[in-house]
Amino acid sequence: MQIQYRNENLETVITYGEILSTSVQREWLKGKHIVILTNQRYYDRFFEKMEQLFLNHPVDWYIFRNQLYVNTLEEWSSLLAYLDTFSTEADYLFVAFGSTGVIELTGFLQKVSVLKGEYWSIPISFQSYAQSLVAECTISRKNTLPILQQANLPQRIFLDQTMVAPQREGRLVDLQVFIRTAFLCDYPMLLQLFKQYPNPKQLRTTKFTAMIDELTTHYQASGLEIESYGRAFEQAFYQTENGHLLSENMKRFLGFILQLFWDKTVNRWPFQMKNFMIWLSHLGFPIDFPKQISMAEYLENVLQRIGEKAELVTLKQAGVLGESKKVEERQLIEAFETYQQICRNIRSNEK
Incomplete structure (x- = not known):
């Protein structure tokens, strides 16, 4: 095709x-x-x-x-x-x-x-x-x-899908691409991902072929926005002490997640972030912020990466791109506290 x-x-x-x-x-x-x-x-x-x-x-x-x-x-x-x-x-x-x-x-x-x-x-x-x-x-x-x-x-x-990396980590990395695209551009696609990949077994065995056309269409319309979402949060890990403890793909994954939490804090769009994070954890994504990395230093580096303009792309709601908005330290702190509280709740319920 x-x-x-x-x-x-x-x-x-x-x-x-x-x-x-x-x-x-x-x-x-x-x-x-x-x-x-x-x-x-x-x-x-x-x-x-x-x-x-x-x-x-x-x-x-x-x-x-x-x-x-x-x-x-x-x-x-x-x-x-x-x-x-x-x-x-x-x-x-x-x-x-x-x-x-x-x-x-x-x-x-x-x-x-x-x-x-x-x-x-x-x-x-x-x-x-x-x-x-x-x-x-x-x-x-x-x-x-x-x-x-x-x-x-x-x-x-x-x-050629016979050449696409089949290993478990590779499947998680590829799923990130579809999740990020769906979250920014296509809420029905996000629901489809929930249904198609409810557990690690389905992730290992169900191919992404059916969504290639959708992915390509969204990149044609909004590729730069999709790729840049979470990038400042990702890059901040490279500047933070002990950031090397995270793999490059983990930096990218957490960068996306942390911008999502900031975005939801700023715009208050309705979405069950806890259920979303439970799903990610169940599939095998390491959702927790590493204890060896200083949150304060990391947040400072996020603000530094954003620079003087201090604006990032936001969502009107899950699946709908919005306008760029200014990043304020107070909202960053609130977002990270919410993120950490959800992670703690998930881990305590697993015990």
Whole structure:
């Protein structure tokens, strides 16, 4: 199946519902020098499959660390040094095959490089699929401060669900993408998630295929808002002492949850947050704020990340985007107290 997708006046063609080998037409590869950008884990796991896909074509691999955000200035400099000896006369195909950082960095590369060619994305998760739908490609200083940016979309996106990470943590990460999208744009979709994934067994066995069209449609309309929701709260963990105790995906998950609590505190929209958090905990999400991290220091870093403008996107209600509103310290504290009280109640009822 194919979807014609447009974002920020850029277009791409999305192919899904097929395995990769039948999706890629041989004539698209004619005369191409393939450069695959990926993380170490996906190189180890899919090297043979990808080499077979591009059989009889020159293929080079650039391997990043196993991190969510590899789109850093350091990695960008290393990649440029690696590509420095490549001929400027060749016709290249840059293939992003990894984490969200790999997607962003590849899109940035194809836009500014003197090496001319196309840019494809082969997502290995719905998280990297969602990133492929966002035209904003950034290079950051470390994990938190964007310093370079280009607008770009892949010419083609191939979503082969046989290659999407099947492990338990990977399923939770992918579910986050659908939850965030539903919470911001589509309340009926959120209810559908509750019904389809009531327990860990259903999460392991029920695919996300049925919601690909909905996810894609919402990203076409509101991709930047969806991706940015919770980002300031996520980035604050990188600046807070002992923030390293949380994985990158956990920082992203808690960032989203904590902005939700702040949003509900500010706008008072009706929603049973306790039931929502019970569901998340039951599925296996670690919902608690780590005891080793200072809440006061973290809140200070949240305000610092938001900056002088001090505004964040909010919801009119669950499933409906609203306007940006100013962030006040008093409301942040109230939101975090509510969040912690709900977590304590959930844990006490589990005993």
